[in-house]
Amino acid sequence: MADGRLPILRPEGNVPESPRPHSGLGEEAAVPVLLTRREDAINWFEEKVSGALGWARANSLFQYPFVTACCGMEYMSVMCGRYDLARFGAEFPRFTPRQADLLMIVGTINVKQSPVLLRVYEQMTEPKWVMAFGVCASSGGFYDNYATVQGADRIIPVDVYVPGCPPRPEQVLDGLKILQEKIQTQRHTLHSVERSPELREEKKRSFLGKLLAR
């Protein structure tokens, strides 16, 4: 786990995906899900809590617009009067990763920008989701050369890909709807804390201990 980084999880966002037999996104539907596995079966109460949390988180997404290139122009029109994103609860762009839970990668990610993107993603507080806004963020677009990262999913897990160069605002709203549906059906648990090893010892020492240890 190099220089203080937790391993990046599979591209499912970091909220574990809940097994859904009936309708899945993409190839999940094809895989038969055995409902009888003990650790997957969640009891009635947890399901209600997960549904409530899912509803709350889906309908109040605060976005961090990681704007770099031409998709920024379409992002402006998505945010403004005519194709308003506010109608779906994702109104308020938060320009600090601490208060955002949706990272919208708007525009091309070039190789010099990749450490910046990785750091912003890691500094976002959980629960967090990522939307690749436009073809360049999803797959590098037609900039297939030494300077461009071929899609943000090579660096960070991406939840929703919005195609289009730049995508029409309706496509972005559709992408947001898909993300909200995904969040709604994800399994949200209460109070899960994961601390990286070197921070774990830190916690044991008392306040005075830390003071003296400085």
Added chain:
Amino acid sequence: MDSAYLDPYLPVLILLLLAGLMCLAISFLAGYLGPKRIFPIKETAFECGSPTTGDPHSRHSVKFYLVALLFIVFDIESVFIYPWGALLRDFAAQGLGLFAYVEMLSFMATLALGLVYVWRKGALEWS
């Protein structure tokens, strides 16, 4: 003090209690319930995506604190004027109107003295 005097304040007390409780609950629950993955990179300061440059605890020039102090002084002054303004009509009814008025003038005069001193001393210029 008989209980009749306190009666009107009971709802206010309950209201304050409830409000305080709700604020604490919300902020605590939000912090407690949310999923957390804490690791060193997340603990570092956010500086637009690049590693932090320079040390944040550098010494600032004193004029920032002066402005803050001046603000507090004249803000408190205006805080005292509000209750006085609200009750001025009652004082006048009891015949104390002129006295209350002169009282406030002297209060403001002393503070105006302070303002002139600060102005002459040049603490208001920003450059």
Added chain:
Amino acid sequence: MAQALVDLVREGFKEAVLSSHSHRGDEVVVLRREAVQDVCRFLKDGEARIQLLRDIACVDLLTYDTEMTGGGALASNEVPAYDLAKKAPREPRFQLAYNLYSVVRKQSLRLRVELRSDDVKVPTVTGVWRTADWWERYIFDMFGIEFIGHPNLTRILMYPEFQGYPLRKDYPTRKRQPLVAELDFPDLVRGPGPGPGGAGVPMSQTHVGRKNVDPTTYD
């Protein structure tokens, strides 16, 4: 009408001017490398009154004579479509073009400096125009041409860890040097390739099947 500027430079610097020609309406003066600073200062302060240095462009003539350049629509664009070994690089290889314009006289002029591939050094003109600072850094970053006397000749667009000069014709288009460890997805369109988004196996050996090119000679 910009011929007047060419004559000005000619009699001002008889020995420095190697040749001058006009193509499609653009006046070009080919200069000797050492005279760049003096000619530019003369053009700016003299009666030519060229106050605007539009840009400094550079052309790498390595593959100018081969018919298919860079990598055609069919050829794999991660491996240059020419064979380095057989053709000697054309000397002088780099052509620097200083595009100048005089707002007062409404005339443009282009100074050309030709550099051999073994010593790619040119005196800087940042002393004459301040805008040359970034243009020269851009040319250094992309072509590796060293500007003697430049105050801060470092990379401007690429990241410092980048090796090589990307816009040179012998630098393959898709040769990437990732800064952050990238997850490796199989490249569905272009077939199997080692490394995350790296040069990968050139198209010629994948399903498109062009002439069998040994990738080790280039990457």
Added chain:
Amino acid sequence: MTELHDDPLALEADLPSSLMTVNLGPSHPAMHGTVRLVITLDGETIVDAVPEIGFLHRGFTKSSESSTWHQVLPYTDRLNYVSPILNNVGYIMGVEKLIGIECTERAKYLRVLGGEISRICDHLTCISAIGLELGAFTVFLYGVEARELLWDRISEWTGARVTTSWTRIGGVATDLPPGFVERLRESMPRVMELTHEIDVLLSRNRIFYDRTRGIGVLSGEEALDWGFTGPCLRACGVNYDVRKAHPYAVYDRMDFEVPLGERGDTYDRYILRIREIEQSARIIEQCLEQIPPGPIIIDDWRYALPPKKDVFGSIEGVMAHFKLIMEGIQVPAGEVYVYSEGANGELGFHIVSNGTGKPYTIQVRAPGFPILSALPRLIKGHAVADIIPIFDSINMIGGEVEQ
């Protein structure tokens, strides 16, 4: 501490305050996501600023070397993605100059019309960005709404809102759709009304005026020395507009003035863009009146694709079509620098061709690149809060600066 007494008025003794470096990094809303500015502050005044760019370098030149002359068009309208048609026109004029052909009369008018609509979009975006980042969110909503109206017309006409790729060698790709002129004449007054609304909201607004007047001042000579062109140069009073100095297409038949600023500060750069919107509207009106009927692309099959009925009708059409598509248009060898008036200044293309179907190398002279290099000179000595208006008024577009 003895000197405190001899100067009775010195309330603030000479307490040494250390410099603080602040990193206005790439991922920052005011920095348009592509510039890192490392600022050294003494208290609130800026002592030094080092811009670092390259966060949106997408390898335009390298990618264009492995695409044919027409395949480069989509790359050009992602250079200055706020006014894409101006880039298309600029690039195609370069290729036509290399070949030595002229586009048809009607195509010239269409290019001027499309260019001016695109220029208005660019200026609107710049003004709304200035307003937004100084706190006037309403101006941003008005500006983007006005731009939406124009984008509707552009998408009706060229097929795309932002990435138009609309010109072709020897002409343009699509003619005006039926009923377009009436709809444009309907939406232009609405756009001008919204622009007037922004003008009223901002131009004589006490806060805006104090925030932008006298900030980031530059003299004419120094601006030229830094390579300024376009609105930023004309704000310093230098009268250089490529449409007037070297008229291309049909700009010589258009009657419009070139507004000039007096002091070359942020307020002048802002006001200039509003005046230029009014001038562009006049040009659009004249274009709509004078536009002649006729073909929109030249009939020379060596360079222009033959019309579809000939491609399927005659053997020459098929041959011409096949050669143009598979090998690209054979542009004669040569080196040319062509310049046109982009939205932020003189947009130049230095194109070298070696006689094949692909450009040998294209270097873009982006108007924003030299202007951004002067940013440290503009913001030194000002307060931290002045960085944002200055940076907005030079209207840096990442795509064109870092190609």
